Amino acid sequence: MEMIKALDQALAKAEMLEPVTVAVAAAEDIEVLEAVRDAKKRNIAQFRLFGDQQHIESLSEKVGLELTSDEVIHTKSHLEACAKAVEAVRIDRADVVMKGMVHSSDFLRAVLNKEKGLRTGKVLSHVAVFEAPGYDRLIHITDPALNVAPTLQEKKQILENVIEFCHSLGNENPKIACLAAVEVVNPNMPPTVEAAVLTQMNRRGQIKGAVIDGPFGLDNAVSIRAAKHKKIDSEVAGRADVLLVPDIEAGNLLYKSLVYFGGSHLGGLVLGARNPVILTSRADTHESKLYSIALAVIQASYQKNV
């Protein structure tokens, strides 16, 4: 498979695949409904929209989205919308679940629910895929939204999730930079120590399918000039496809810096679940929500074929 290097390429790829049914939790939002409208136009997805029916219908009219009566399912609260959207996926009435205008914590509680959620045996983790101006490839940030302070063991599993995801986008050997505040191992700075351990686990074949290195500062992970200036010699330095961040604070700040200072678009998914799960910020654009749907279509097709 040809490697996907841009979000528009992901959209084009999704258009060639089987459309999926997406269950949206709390769909009463302009940006969500614009993404729904555009995904339907491109025939990459059908939808089941859970939320306040009147509100969904009035916003849909504003964005020129025509809905049939079976596409909207009225719910009385956001929690009910999350539970019902996840249930739709569990009982195979939908293939993908998507966060709408609801807090990530409420949405994730439904996804992670032990009896009624979409857990597998794996650690679930979030990845945000950015097209950043001036960077020559897609940059994956993990985990900016789900694992608050992952342990070393959890970081290994977060890496395994993102490696499989990169493979689904045709990147067979992604370059992964484990980020910290500095690029040397400092026993007083746990992220630097864990980055070194993960690097060694990759070298010894305990984490396969990628080239992992670290610790790196952000500069030398994504800038060849910075890496050369600091005399860092690594296949990954300046060319990272994936940034493993130390914790949710670093990841979420980096995510929102790329959006608000960098003007980047993105796609966001939860990995490791039974079905694709779309999770973006409530404030992300409809373009980013559409790209997320495209990535979910690709992931669904990949999961069917492996």
Ligand SMILES: CCCC(=O)OP(=O)(O)O
């Ligand atoms: C993937 C970003 C998660 C997030 O921060 O969501 P909200 O902005 O909706 O809180």
